[in-house]
Amino acid sequence: xxxxxxxxxxxxxxxxxxxxxxxxxxxxxxxxxxxxxxxxxxxxxxxxxxxxxxxxxxxxxxxxxxxxxxxxxxxxxxxxxxxxxxxxxxxxxxxxxxxxxxx
Ligand SMILES: [Zn+2]
Numbered sequence: 365x366x367x368x369x370x371x372x373x374x375x376x377x378x379x380x381x382x383x384x385x386x387x388x389x390x391x392x393x394x395x396x397x398x399x400x401x402x403x404x405x406x407x408x409x410x411x412x413x414x415x416x417x418x419x420x421x422x423x424x425x426x427x428x429x430x431x432x433x434x435x436x437x438x439x440x441x442x443x444x445x446x447x448x449x450x451x452x453x454x455x456x457x458x459x460x461x462x463x464x465x466x467x
């Protein structure tokens with residue numbers, strides 16, 4: 365059966381992305397469906413972000429993604445700090461109210 369669809373090597377649910385007449389093209393990345401291919405590329409990219417420093421020679425799209433990721437991380441940290449501050453302030457306020465109530 366030469367026209368049989370080749371299934372994705374990862375999920376084995378959806379057909380592989382670049383198979384033609386049941387033959388998957390040579391490139392290793394082409395034996396996956398679009399969804400799996402994307403999730404693998406995204407994972408690779410995220411790993412690269414973790415390990416590779418910012419490099420001006422990266423293509424613009426990668427630079428923007430890299431910077432965006434960094435901003436997200438900083439935002440998360442600021443948010444976390446803010447939350448801790450708010451919780452501390454809340455506790456202090458509650459303590460003050462209780463003390464005032466007990467007088
Ligand atoms: Zn798949």
